[in-house]
Amino acid sequence: MTKYQKQTRFLAAVDCIVFGFDGQKLKILLIKRALEPEKNNWSLMGGFIQADESADEAAVRVLKKLTGLEGVYLEQLQTFSKPDRDPIERTISVAYFALIDTQQYEQQITDEYHPEWFPLDKMPKLIFDHKKMVALAKEKLRYKAALHPILFELLPPKFTLPLLQNLFEDVYETSFDKRNFSRKIMSTGLLLKQKEKDKANSKKGAFYYKLDKKHYQKNFHKFLHFIPYDNPGTANL
Amino acid sequence: MTKYQKQTRFLAAVDCIVFGFDGQKLKILLIKRALEPEKNNWSLMGGFIQADESADEAAVRVLKKLTGLEGVYLEQLQTFSKPDRDPIERTISVAYFALIDTQQYEQQITDEYHPEWFPLDKMPKLIFDHKKMVALAKEKLRYKAALHPILFELLPPKFTLPLLQNLFEDVYETSFDKRNFSRKIMSTGLLLKQKEKDKANSKKGAFYYKLDKKHYQKNFHKFLHFIPYDNPGTANL
DNA sequence: TCAAATAAATGTCAATTTTACATTTATTAT
């Protein structure tokens, strides 16, 4: 016997939740589905896994094809496998989430499949179970970012503390005291103060910071505990 | 068109890492594989996903069939999908981990497939990529148990503080100060002291505690931060 | 029944971390 003869075979797909940050709001990137059914309805970036690639490779490929994005932070989220989740034919989908610096990738984003950014609180109706995927991705982002410095993936290489704080505040839907936030972040030793300032948002200007790449790798698992304790939506991870 | 005609279909399986605790050591349950290739070699509990069930349902079914276990803590871990992970035919596997109270389920465990317990540091060679799955499961268990009270799933309904401490110490491969451990655990408000003592392990006897089920649900996401900061193997989650 | 042995239970103080809160500073525009 060279095959598991009697077993059912399934279609397998990947779906990517792409997060970006415009300086104010966390957003996700959606495209209009190309196929029937639900053609032209909003969808995550998805595609079928090919015979010669792993799900990870498929996610990279699909993301590249639909958005032009490459080399971004990409992490497996969860697999969705209810028999009826795709009405045409049963498809098992491995969901991923990606974090991108919208500025850096603005040029790269291909318009071929016209992806559009949506703030999380103004999402259109999504096809299939994509709403659930987004909800889970948001939860996992919060959960993980509370312990690991992944939110920097959403920022340009040089960023200010006020910008970073905006990001954290939007992700956790809360607000932090400026002084305490700054102290906590700086205590990680992950940020390097630059000499230049960003003068776009204030008269005084805010100093730029960069990630200290050396410490970043080494201290990835030693980050902060940023979950507000009464935060909902961190229960399932 | 009622099908996605041109796409490849894949076998899809589930594999379960079952954790148990014998009072001293964290262990996992393995069985001997029933099929060629690698027949009789040690394997996680696995099985193919059927046409009418989700991966979650398959995991429950497979666990029941191979071990007799039912109603246990079961959580999706990650999907493994390298094209060559199963040498016979490409199979995408959704891995799960389960936490069981070995005492309670000792009777339930079916001997039909003769599962055996192995301490994590004395695991035999496993088939396919199961070693990776176990490594990831151990990592995720540590990670999650640092923030959520899931290790109680490994204990009988009534347990002593010394037993609980043994469990934490074994999971994190470290030791805690008895007084500080007790204070930290009790501060969660999750434990209810019982009137009886366990006299099996000491002359004085140690009081039993139960989980406060009401608080358990409510405070699931408010647990403690138990990760020793220099703990390796918490980087990928 | 008394003494010895065993493991459980408990308390305190110093160090660290977190929280709450208001003023000063650099720069631009008028």
Place this chain on the structure above:
DNA sequence: ATAATAAATGTAAAATTGACATTTATTTGA
């Protein structure tokens, strides 16, 4: 030069953590 704007910064009280030793309940055997 002055006003306006947002950035940067410090401090004291409260809470948490970490380090450390003694007392207590019970059993067993002298």
